[in-house]
Amino acid sequence: MKMLCVADLHAEEICADYLNGLLEKEKPDVVLIAGDLTDHGPLSFAADLLNGLAAKKTKVYAVHGNMDASQVKQLLEDKGASIHGKTVEFKGCRIGGIGGSNKTPFNTVTEYSEEEIAATLEKLGTVDILVSHFPPQNTNADKIPSGSHVGSPALRQWIEAKKPKLVFCAHIHENSGVEQIGETKLVKIAPLTRKGYATVEWPSLKTEIREG
Numbered sequence: 001m002k003m004l005c006v007a008d009l010h011a012e013e014i015c016a017d018y019l020n021g022l023l024e025k026e027k028p029d030v031v032l033i034a035g036d037l038t039d040h041g042p043l044s045f046a047a048d049l050l051n052g053l054a055a056k057k058t059k060v061y062a063v064h065g066n067m068d069a070s071q072v073k074q075l076l077e078d079k080g081a082s083i084h085g086k087t088v089e090f091k092g093c094r095i096g097g098i099g100g101s102n103k104t105p106f107n108t109v110t111e112y113s114e115e116e117i118a119a120t121l122e123k124l125g126t127v128d129i130l131v132s133h134f135p136p137q138n139t140n141a142d143k144i145p146s147g148s149h150v151g152s153p154a155l156r157q158w159i160e161a162k163k164p165k166l167v168f169c170a171h172i173h174e175n176s177g178v179e180q181i182g183e184t185k186l187v188k189i190a191p192l193t194r195k196g197y198a199t200v201e202w203p204s205l206k207t208e209i210r211e212g
Helices: 013-026 043-055 070-078 114-122 153-162
Strands: 002-006 030-034 060-063 087-090 093-098 129-132 166-169 177-181 184-188 197-201 207-210
Touching: 002 013, 013 043, 030 129, 030 166, 043 060, 043 070, 060 093, 060 129, 093 114, 114 153, 153 177, 177 207, 184 207
Parallel strands: 002 030, 030 060, 093 129, 129 166, 166 184
Antiparallel strands: 002 197, 087 093, 177 184, 197 207
16 A cells, blocks of 8 residues: 655645646555645635545545644544544554644644643554654654754654554654654655655555655
C-alpha cells in the first residue's frame, strides 16, 4: 500500500492543482492530510478540495491544523475524512490522528493545552501510523531558527510510550526530514505551498520526501 501525505495547503489554489498532479504521478492508495487546509478560512477551499478528491474516488484521512477553524474540523467530520482523536483501519494498517496544535505565541484559531493533547491521544489506543499536525518536542521537526524546540511534550511522551511504527507531522515550516524516536520513524513534511510531500510504502515503511 502506498500513502501520500501532505500538509499546510493554507487555502492556496496552486496547492490543489499540485495535489491533483501528485495523484497522477504517485498513484497512492490513500491520501493523508496533516492539517492547515486553510488559513483562518475560507471554508470553500477545503470543501472544494475534498469534493474534488471524492470525485476521483481517492480515499482521504485528515486532521485539522491550528489555522483551521472549527468549521473545517466539522467539514472533515461530515465528509467522513476526519481521524482527529480516532483510529481507522485501512488495508491492514491502523491509522490515528490528532489535529490543531500545542500552544503558540500567535494565538491561532485551534490550539490545545498539553492536557487536552494527552487526552485526545489516549483515545486512539494502539496505532501503526499517527497523523499529527504538530511535531513532538525535542526533535529536528520542532526546531525553529532561534534554536528553540517548540513541539509538544505530551506528543513526545505518547510516542515513547505507545511506539507507533511511524508518525507524520507538519506545522513548523522550517524543517523536513526523517528521524527516529526510539522504535518510531518520524516523518516531517514540508508545506505543500513549497511542493513538500512524503510517500510511504506499507508495511515496509520505505519513505521518500520531496520538496520544491
